Structures are given as structure tokens and as C-alpha cells.
Amino acid sequence: MNFKASIQIMPLEALLDPQGKAVTGSMKNLGLSEISNVRIGKNIHLQVEAKDQKEAESKVESACKKLLCNEIMESYSFTVTPVA
């Protein structure tokens, strides 16, 4: 079976996000001063082949831990859905 995973990776709340801070500053210059607290993370889509939902989830979890997410600085969450 084929599954689609959508993974959200964000910098931990406790850490500064310099990229987000720069973007927050730029919002003011664009006349969008009502926008604040910008934080920028990653959004990853992938396909995974597995025999059931549980196996697919464990593969995605393993990919996050081993490669996609640096758990010292980032947190992740994901959803896995079957592809028809």
C-alpha cells in the first residue's frame, strides 16, 4: 500500500528564530505592521510504501528522527494518509 505523509517541522519555542525575526521586521516595511511573531519551519511531503498505516507511521517517524528533524533545535509532527 502507498501512503502520503505530511510533516511539519518547527524551531522549538524556546529558541530564537533569526529567519522569522528578519521576516517580522520586513513586514513593517511592507505596511503589514499588524503581523508579528513570525516563525519559519519546514513542510515536507513524501510517499511511503508499507503494508499498513502503523508501519507507514513508524517509517515516517524513523525518517524524521534520523534525517529530517534536528531534535535539539526543532520539533516535528506528521500525518499519514493512505493513497487510493
Added chain:
Amino acid sequence: MNFKASIQIMPLEALLDPQGKAVTGSMKNLGLSEISNVRIGKNIHLQVEAKDQKEAESKVESACKKLLCNEIMESYSFTVTPVA
């Protein structure tokens, strides 16, 4: 009123995503060869002050178009929710 927005920005389907391609290759080396078609985009969280949901959405839309998303290469979608 305060609103929270969550914005997903992904490279257009028609375009190559070299970063995603590199990650797909690395999956094989990690013993996760069942994972394919990795595509990497951005996930942005921000706060916006507006008098109602509609105004908040139009501000976020404007931020996407003006700064966050390069519409030639990327597509975006977002959700806006009120903060208690």
C-alpha cells in the same frame, strides 16, 4: 482581536525540487528505501492583529503574495484561527 495563521508553502508540482531529491537519495542510504517523492517546502506560523477573521485572512494573503511566497515557483495555502 488576535489571530494565529499557519501557512504552508510548497514548490509547484511541475517543478523539480532538488533539495527533496537529495533527501530522497539519502533515505536509501538510511535503509528507508520505501520512502520516495520527498518534496520540501516551508511552514510559517505568525500572529496577526485584525478586527475580524476576514481582515486577518486578507492581511495574511497579502503577506504571502508580497513577501513569503514566490508564486512563480511556489504555491501557498493557509489557515487563520482566532486566539482566545
